[in-house]
Amino acid sequence: GAGVSQSPSNKVTEKGKDVELRCDPISGHTALYWYRQSLGQGLEFLIYFQGNSAPDKSGLPSDRFSAERTGGSVSTLTIQRTQQEDSAVYLCASSFGGPPYEQYFGPGTRLTVT
Amino acid sequence: EDQVTQSPEALRLQEGESSSLNCSYTVSGLRGLFWYRQDPGKGPEFLFTLYSAGEEKEKERLKATLTKKESFLHITAPKPEDSATYLCAALNFGNEKLTFGTGTRLTIIP
Numbered sequence: 314g315a316g317v318s319q320s321p322s323n324k325v326t327e328k329g330k331d332v333e334l335r336c337d338p339i340s341g342h343t344a345l346y347w348y349r350q351s352l353g354q355g356l357e358f359l360i361y362f363q364g365n366s367a368p369d370k371s372g373l374p375s376d377r378f379s380a381e382r383t384g385g386s387v388s389t390l391t392i393q394r395t396q397q398e399d400s401a402v403y404l405c406a407s408s409f410g411g412p413p414y415e416q417y418f419g420p421g422t423r424l425t426v427t
Numbered sequence: 428e429d430q431v432t433q434s435p436e437a438l439r440l441q442e443g444e445s446s447s448l449n450c451s452y453t454v455s456g457l458r459g460l461f462w463y464r465q466d467p468g469k470g471p472e473f474l475f476t477l478y479s480a481g482e483e484k485e486k487e488r489l490k491a492t493l494t495k496k497e498s499f500l501h502i503t504a505p506k507p508e509d510s511a512t513y514l515c516a517a518l519n520f521g522n523e524k525l526t527f528g529t530g531t532r533l534t535i536i537p
Contacts, residue, residue, distance in 0.1 A: 317470070344523065346523070346524070346525075348525075348527075353529075354529065355431075355514075355527040355528055355529040355530065356471070356514070356516075356525070356527040357527075358524035358525065358526075361522075361523045361524060363523075368523075369522055369523060369524065371524075372524065404470050404471070406470075410523075413459070413476055414458060414459045414476065414518055415461065415473050415476055416461075416473070416525060417473055418463075418470035418471045418472070418473075419470050420468075420469055420470045421469075421470050
């Protein structure tokens with residue numbers, strides 16, 4: 314079937330505005346992950362969902378960041394009161410949540426905060 | 428804390444010139460070691476998973492190997508289309524998040 318999809322592909326927003334990023338995982342994948350990739354940095358884990366629950370939110374950088382997942386499928390990452398340091402590519406991945414543990418990534422959303 | 432270090436940061440090879448990329452990891456209980464390829468403007472594309480020392484996996488011109496401290500991605504007779512950033516990531520038994528290295532940017536010159 315189709316791979317992981319993300320929308321929008323690009324988002325430019327003004328400092329202080331809220332943004333929502335969407336992820337549609339691969340059908341049948343119960344686990345969903347959000348990562349952030351900044352210029353010159355490695356991928357940084359943000360949050361992990363198993364079904365609709367988020368057992369690991371340890372990577373969220375501040376309380377301005379939140380995420381939810383509904384119906385065990387689509388997930389939304391929300392950033393409130395965006396700051397310039399939030400500019401990055403936000404990547405979503407999904408997996409079966411068990412062996413073989415491989416995570417499959419979407420194309421990402423490039424967020425630019427001006 | 429889990430750590431993954433990749434070297435070199437960048438590598439330029441002539442077409443057909445074989446080489447290896449290195450991934451050193453420090454993980455409290457390795458569940459899997461993953462290699463991804465990332466092209467500019469795209470998400471990482473899964474290549475291989477290795478689970479235990481001594482394991483090897485191959486795909487076309489790429490072969491990944493694993494020891495208790497390192498993984499290598501060997502590229503044999505590369506072609507220009509192999510140019511990309513190669514990412515290594517580790518998964519431990521304590522959580523579900525991948526810890527990534529910063530990647531090796533590989534350029535194959537025709």
